[in-house]
Structures are given as structure tokens and as C-alpha cells.
Amino acid sequence: xEYVLVTQGLSKHYKDFKALDNLTMRVPKGSIYGFVGRNGAxxxxxxxxxxxxxxxxxxxxxxxxxxxxxxxxxxVRRRMGAVVETPSIYxxxxxxxxxxxxxxxxxxPSDGGIPELLKLVGLEGTGRKKARNxxxxxxxxxxxAVALAGDPDFLVLDEPVNGLxxxxxxxxxxxxxxxxxxxxxxxxxxxxxxxxxxKLATHYGFIDGGRIVKELSARxxxxxxxxCLRVEVTDTRTLARALDAMGVDYKILSxxxxxxxxxxxxxxxxxxLDAEGCELLSAQERDESLESYFVNLVGGGSHD
Amino acid sequence: xxxxxxANFLRLxxxxxxxxxxxxxxxxxxxxxxxxxxxxxxxxxxxSLDSVFFGFAMVAGxxxxxxxxxxxxTEHSDGAIRNKLTVGHSRIAVxxxxxxxxxAAAVAFFAAYLLACAAVGIPLIGALDLxxxxxxxxxxxxxxxxxAFCAIFTCATMNCSKKAVSAVVCLLGVFTxxxxxxxxxxxxxxxxxxxxxxxxxxxxxxxxxxxxxxxYLTGMKREVCQFLYDLLPTGQSxxxxxxxxxxxxxxxxxAAAVCAAFTGAGAMLFWRKDLK
Numbered sequence: 001x002e003y004v005l006v007t008q009g010l011s012k013h014y015k016d017f018k019a020l021d022n023l024t025m026r027v028p029k030g031s032i033y034g035f036v037g038r039n040g041a042x043x044x045x046x047x048x049x050x051x052x053x054x055x056x057x058x059x060x061x062x063x064x065x066x067x068x069x070x071x072x073x074x075x076v077r078r079r080m081g082a083v084v085e086t087p088s089i090y091x092x093x094x095x096x097x098x099x100x101x102x103x104x105x106x107x108x109p110s111d112g113g114i115p116e117l118l119k120l121v122g123l124e125g126t127g128r129k130k131a132r133n134x135x136x137x138x139x140x141x142x143x144x145a146v147a148l149a150g151d152p153d154f155l156v157l158d159e160p161v162n163g164l165x166x167x168x169x170x171x172x173x174x175x176x177x178x179x180x181x182x183x184x185x186x187x188x189x190x191x192x193x194x195x196x197x198x199k200l201a202t203h204y205g206f207i208d209g210g211r212i213v214k215e216l217s218a219r220x221x222x223x224x225x226x227x228c229l230r231v232e233v234t235d236t237r238t239l240a241r242a243l244d245a246m247g248v249d250y251k252i253l254s255x256x257x258x259x260x261x262x263x264x265x266x267x268x269x270x271x272x273l274d275a276e277g278c279e280l281l282s283a284q285e286r287d288e289s290l291e292s293y294f295v296n297l298v299g300g301g302s303h304d
Numbered sequence: 305x306x307x308x309x310x311a312n313f314l315r316l317x318x319x320x321x322x323x324x325x326x327x328x329x330x331x332x333x334x335x336x337x338x339x340x341x342x343x344x345x346x347x348x349x350x351x352s353l354d355s356v357f358f359g360f361a362m363v364a365g366x367x368x369x370x371x372x373x374x375x376x377x378t379e380h381s382d383g384a385i386r387n388k389l390t391v392g393h394s395r396i397a398v399x400x401x402x403x404x405x406x407x408a409a410a411v412a413f414f415a416a417y418l419l420a421c422a423a424v425g426i427p428l429i430g431a432l433d434l435x436x437x438x439x440x441x442x443x444x445x446x447x448x449x450x451x452a453f454c455a456i457f458t459c460a461t462m463n464c465s466k467k468a469v470s471a472v473v474c475l476l477g478v479f480t481x482x483x484x485x486x487x488x489x490x491x492x493x494x495x496x497x498x499x500x501x502x503x504x505x506x507x508x509x510x511x512x513x514x515x516x517x518x519x520y521l522t523g524m525k526r527e528v529c530q531f532l533y534d535l536l537p538t539g540q541s542x543x544x545x546x547x548x549x550x551x552x553x554x555x556x557x558x559a560a561a562v563c564a565a566f567t568g569a570g571a572m573l574f575w576r577k578d579l580k
Contacts, residue, residue, distance in 0.1 A: 014578075051390045053579040077392035084390075085580070088383035090315065097318060104311035105388050150391055 002029040004154045004186045005050060010059035011210075012045050019045040021210035022059065027188055027203070032180050034201030035190040036294055042210040043190040044085060047158045051082045063154070078106075081152035083160060087143025091132040095123045095142050098131060102149040113149075121145040121175060137168030144175065155179065157189045161196055169196060176200055198290040208298040225288040228259040231269075231280065238278035242269060259286070308393060308401035313408075316375075322409060325371050329360065329413040333420025341428040352433045353425045354547055360417035361446040361544035365453045365482070365537060367413055369474040372406045372457040377467030385579065399462055399571045406454045414450060434547065441552035442544050448559040449540040453478075455563040456537070459570030463577060478538070485538035488529050494519045534558050 005027040012020040020042045027033045037043050048054045050061055052073075061068045066076045089098050099114045118124045121141040126134070131142060140160060147155060157176070161169045177200065179185045191197045197204075204221055206214045216224070233239045236252050243250045246269070249261040270280045316322050336356040344351045360367075379385040379402075388398050432439060457474045464470035497514040504510050521529055533539040535558045543549040 048578075048580070051386065052392075053386060053389060055576075055578075074392035074394065077390060080390065082386070082390045084383070084386055086383055088386045090378065090384055091382055092320070092378070093315070093318060101311050101315060101384075102387055104314050105307055105393070106391055107307040107310075146387055147390075 003027060004029050005061065005063055005188065007046070007050075007061040008059055010046070010049065010061055011057045012042075012049060012054065013057045018210050020049070020056070020059075023207070023210060023212055025205050025212045025215060027186065027205075029186055030180075030184055031203045032176065032187045032189060032201050034197040034204045035188060035207065036194065036197065036204060036290075037190075037207035038298065039192075041207045043207060044158055045210075046207075047082065047084055047156055047188075047190065051080075051084060051156065052077060053084070078150060079152055080154040080156065081147030081150060082156035082158075083140070083143040083147050084156070084158050087139045087146070089131050089139060089142050089146060092130055094128050094130055095126045095134075095138075095145070098142060098146055099149055102146045106150045108149070117145050117148060120148070120178075122171060135168075137164050137171060140164065140168070140172060141175070144172075148179070153185060155185050155187045157187065159190055159192065161191060161193055169193070173200060194290045194294060204290075206294060206297050214297055221290065221293065225290070225293050226261055228261050228286050228288070229264065230257065230259050230284045230286050232257055232282040233273060233278055233280055235278045238273060238276045241276070242272040242278075245272070256281070305397045305401050308388065308397055309404060311388075312401055312405040316405060316409060319375060321371065321374055322412075325367060325409075325413055326416045329367065329416040330420045332363065333360070333417040334424040337421055337425035337428055340425075344429065351429050353421065353429055354432055354434050356425060356429075357418070357421050357432060357434075357439075358442050358446060358545050358547055360414050361442075361449065361541050363541075364410065364414065364446070364450045365478040365541060368406070368410050368450070368453050368457055369478040370471050371409065371413075372454065373461045373464075373467060373470035373474050375409070376402050376406065376458070376461045377464075377470050380461075380465045381467040383580075389579070395575045395577075396571055399458070399574050402462060403454060403458045403567060406458050407451050410450045410454055411447065414446065438547070442547055442549070445540065445549070445552045445555050445559070446544045448556045448563070449537050449544065452537040452540075452559040452562040452566075455566040455570070459566045459573075462570055462574045465580065481536055481538040482541075485533065485536050485542055488533040488536070488539060489542055491519070491521055491529055492526070492533060494521070496520045535562065537562060 003026045005025075007023055007025050010020055010023045011018065023042065023046065035043050035046075045054070049056050050063065056068070063073065063076045064079065066072045090101065093101065095118060096114055099117060100111055103111055103114070115124065118126070121144055123138060123141055123145065126138070131139060134142065144157070144160070160176075161172050164172065173196065176187055176189065180187055189197070189200065201218055203217050204215070205212050231239065233256060236255055236258050239258055240250070240252060243260065246264065248264055251259045251261070253259060266280075266283055273280050333356075336359050337353075340351045340356055343349050385398065389395065434442075456477070460473050460477070461470045464473065495517055498517045499514045500512040501509050502512045534555055537559060540555050540559060543555065549555060
């Protein structure tokens with residue numbers, strides 16, 4: 001598999017605080033890589049490093065196979081666009097002027113691509129209105145348009161839907177999917193809104209304490225998030241005996257509750273329990289979400 | 305760096321702050337000429353364009369001190385500096401492009417002031433009396449001094465992530481340097497001898513015999529004071545605005561040294577700075 005970004009033992013320390021601690025990750029080409037972690041886990045720090053805003057304390061990363069220590073890294077960066085934390089736009093300029101400014105920075109000879117770019121992000125009708133007067137969603141979309149000005153192959157988005165209303169979230173999601181499917185842009189996206197991320201990502205990286213704790217594809221995650229039947233009974237020891245007899249995988253949660261990881265015949269199970277004097281009180285089908293997978297993976301401890 | 309300069313000049317063209325400061329510089333030039341002309345009308349003083357033509361040198365620091373942090377500090381506060389670095393521009397190129405742009409803006413402010421002096425001053429109080437060589441020396445020296453101011457304020461702006469903080473630092477800095485220059489000027493201008501007054505026997509007040517002034521600086525102290533006065537861009541401001549300088553080449557060398565020192569230190573700090 002070809003990778004756009006590979007990090008090797010990347011660390012970033014701020015005095016005694018280890019923001020990144022020997023982080024190793026790989027972003028496959030053409031993927032939408034969901035970068036998941038709690039506040040302070042190191043997501044934004046990693047993004048700052050790969051954007052060249054900060055230098056790593058140790059370790060290295062490679063963009064399109066070019067090592068961060070090589071001179072050519074500057075040339076390779078021309079192939080990426082990023083929105084780090086807040087959209088990087090001049091608030092006293094209009095959307096069009098912001099794009100003209102970025103076209104100059106990139107050395108794009110003609111401003112001809114600006115109307116198309118504005119249309120792509122849905123800002124074609126903003127005219128001379130200054131970015132200062134834009135809604136949060138519009139600013140976010142303008143930030144993405146600026147990041148797209150250089151026609152990048154790799155787009156880095158840090159919390160792009162933070163603070164957006166439901167329609168704003170849908171607009172950004174559709175834009176990201178469009179960019180990935182139609183323009184084959186690889187996207188690295190960090191987000192706290194896990195349900196939203198689950199609708200986009202083809203790959204996931206879970207970060208905690210500055211380290212990647214798990215990296216997997218959406219397909220692997222789906223397999224890991226097993227469907228189960230949560231049952232409530234009067235005695236789980238009796239339930240365990242009955243399930244053992246049926247050869248079914250299960251997990252006892254408490255004296256009266258258990259998860260059963262198979263499709264069982266409820267009547268059969270009820271009859272088996274009844275025979276041993278145990279009652280089946282309820283049965284509910286459950287799906288493990290990305291959120292519960294994340295909580296199980298990094299623990300449900302306190303957040304910063 | 306040409307791409308960065310192109311982007312900076314495009315933003316300068318669209319900046320209300322730039323056009324406002326340019327208009328202010330023009331207005332200040334016109335105001336100075338009219339004030340001199342009224343002094344001539346009201347009190348009959350002989351006035352010449354020489355006394356106002358280099359007046360901008362006096363306020364070059366005060367004009368650029370808020371302009372540079374407010375214009376370039378926006379790149380930090382709005383985060384737009386990230387757009388330049390993320391696409392592969394080096395920090396040194398970003399720093400120098402901003403320094404060159406700030407100097408170009410300062411030169412435009414100076415030119416607006418001179419234009420006002422030419423348009424308003426020449427019809428009212430006549431042309432310059434200064435010889436061409438002195439005019440050229442004062443103009444050239446003022447430009448190098450302006451570059452020194454730009455280097456100092458660019459250093460502060462590029463290494464401070466908060467626009468308001470860098471604006472306050474630059475303004476406080478320029479006024480502190482101005483006070484220091486005025487103090488040094490006062491010490492250097494102190495007369496060598498002072499003459500008191502005495503009351504004679506018949507009640508008449510007569511001049512006393514001149515006595516050495518204890519505040520008069522001599523030897524090493526005078527040399528150090530003179531060096532600092534020449535080194536400080538604000539000290540040069542006073543000298544150029546009064547057209548009262550003896551060695552313009554030395555002043556230019558010192559201003560160039562200040563420019564190089566602040567640019568070197570500023571670029572080095574910016575190169576190592578963790579940006580957010």
C-alpha cells in the first residue's frame with residue numbers, strides 16, 4: 001500500500017510535557033483518515049508538525065516518501081493543504097480576495113480558478129462581503145477553499161466541524177466526500193464528533209497520551225464492533241450454563257446482565273432457563289459504536 | 305520570495321490601514337507647511353522649507369510602530385501565516401518578505417509627506433535652501449534610519465503571536481527610545497560654561513564671570529553619549545529632522561548595523577519559534 005504520510009517515533013516535548021511520545025502512524029493514499037483522540041491527546045500537535053509550523057523534538061515523518069529532514073520537503077508541502085484549528089483567512093478581505101492572496105502565495109499565474117473554487121465550497125454568492133461577517137460554517141468552508149487553492153493531493157483538516165450547526169456539519173461532510181471521491185484527495189481529519197467521523201472515515205488512528213494506540217481500517221473497525229444481544233435474567237450463573245450448553249460466546253456484565261455475541265433463538269433460551277428456574281427478563285439487540293470502541297480502547301478517564 | 309512579496313503587496317493595496325496611514329502622512333506634511341506659513345504671517349519669522357522638509361524623520365518611528373504590528377500581526381492573529389508555511393515557503397523567506405514590505409510601506413509614507421511638502425510647502429514658503437548634497441545626505445540617511453525602525457518592529461511583530469501585544473510593545477519601545485534620545489540630546493547640548501548674574505554695589509544686574517558647567521560631558525562620557533545618540537534611530541530622527549548632523553556616513557553605517565542586528569536576531573528567533 002502507498003502511504004501519503006508516515007511518521008516514525010515522532011516526539012514533541014514542551015518543557016516537561018510530552019505532547020507526542022514516539023508516535024508512529026501511516027496514512028494510506030486515497031483514504032479519509034479519521035484521527036481520534038481526547039483533548040490534549042496530541043492531534044493538533046501532530047498536525048502542526050506535519051504542516052511545518054513546529055519542529056519535532058525527535059523522530060521524523062515522511063510526506064510522499066520524502067523525509068522531513070530533506071530539503072525537498074518544502075517542494076512536497078506544495079502538494080498539501082491544511083486547516084489547522086481555526087480557518088487561516090484574512091478577516092478584513094472578501095472570500096475572493098482571500099483566494100487571490102493565496103494564489104499569489106502559491107505563484108498561480110491566473111485568478112481564473114477562483115470562481116470554480118468558490119462554487120465548490122458554496123461561497124460563490126458572497127461578493128464583496130468581508131470574511132469577518134461570515135458565519136462560522138462559511139469561514140470554515142473558506143478556510144478549506146484556501147487550503148484547496150494549490151490543488152493539493154493531501155488535505156489536513158483539524159476539527160473541521162467544531163461549533164458548526166447541523167446543516168454546516170452536513171455541508172462539510174459532503175464537501176470532504178466529494179473531494180475524496182471526485183478529486184482523489186487524501187484527507188487526514190481529526191474530530192471529536194465520532195458519529196460524524198464514522199460517516200466519512202475509511203481508516204482510523206486512535207491517539208492517547210501522544211501515542212497511537214490503534215490504527216485500523218473502517219472494515220476492520222466494523223468487524224471489531226461486534227453486534228450483541230444484551231439480556232437481563234434473574235441469575236447469570238444459570239444463563240452461563242445454558243449458553244455454554246448452546247456453544248455461544250458471551251460476556252457476563254453483572255449478576256443479572258450479560259452480552260451474547262450470537263443470534264440465539266430466544267424461545268429456546270427462555271425454555272432452557274425456565275427449566276433451571278431462571279427467568280429471562282429482557283433481551284435487547286446492541287451495536288457497538290465508534291464511540292464505545294474508542295472509550296473501551298483508551299478508557300473512560302477524565303478529560304482535559 | 306517574489307511570490308510572498310506579490311501576496312504582501314496585494315494585501316497592502318487592499319488595506320484600509322495602509323491607505324489611512326498614507327493619508328495621515330500627507331496630511332501631516334501639509335499641516336507642518338501651513339503652520340510654518342502662519343508663523344511667518346503672524347510673527348514675521350523668516351521661514352524656509354528646510355525646517356519642515358525632513359520633519360517626517362521625527363515621526364517615522366511613531367508612524368511605523370503601530371502600522372507594522374497591526375498589518376503583519378494579522379497574519380498571526382488570523383492564522384494566515386500558516387498558509388504560507390504549509391505550502392512550503394521557508395520561514396526566512398516569510399520574514400524577509402515581511403521586512404521588505406514594511407520598508408516599502410514606510411517609504412510610501414515618507415514619500416506622501418514629501419509630496420505634501422512639495423505641493424503645499426513650495427507655493428507657501430518657497431523651495432529648499434539646503435545644498436543638494438546635504439539634501440541627498442539627509443534623505444538617504446532618513447531612509448536607512450527608517451529601515452532600522454522597520455527592522456526593530458518587524459523583529460517584535462514576527463516573534464510575538466499576539467497583534468495587540470506587539471503593537472503595545474512597539475509603541476512603548478519607540479517612545480522610550482525617543483525619551484532616551486531627547487535626554488542624550490539635552491546632555492550633549494549642555495554648554496561648556498555657564499554665566500550667572502551678579503548684583504553690583506549700585507544695584508545693577510551684571511553678567512558674572514563664566515564658570516565651567518558641571519553638567520557638561522567630557523572625555524569618555526561624552527563619546528559614549530554621542531555614540532548612543534548616533535546609534536539610536538530616534539537620535540538620528542532628531543538630527544535629520546533638524547538637519548543638524550555632521551557625519552551622515554557614520555549615521556548611515558550605525559543605522560545599517562541596527563538594521564542588520566535586529567534582522568539577524570529576529571529571523572533566527574522566528575526560525576526557531578513554535579507557531580500555532
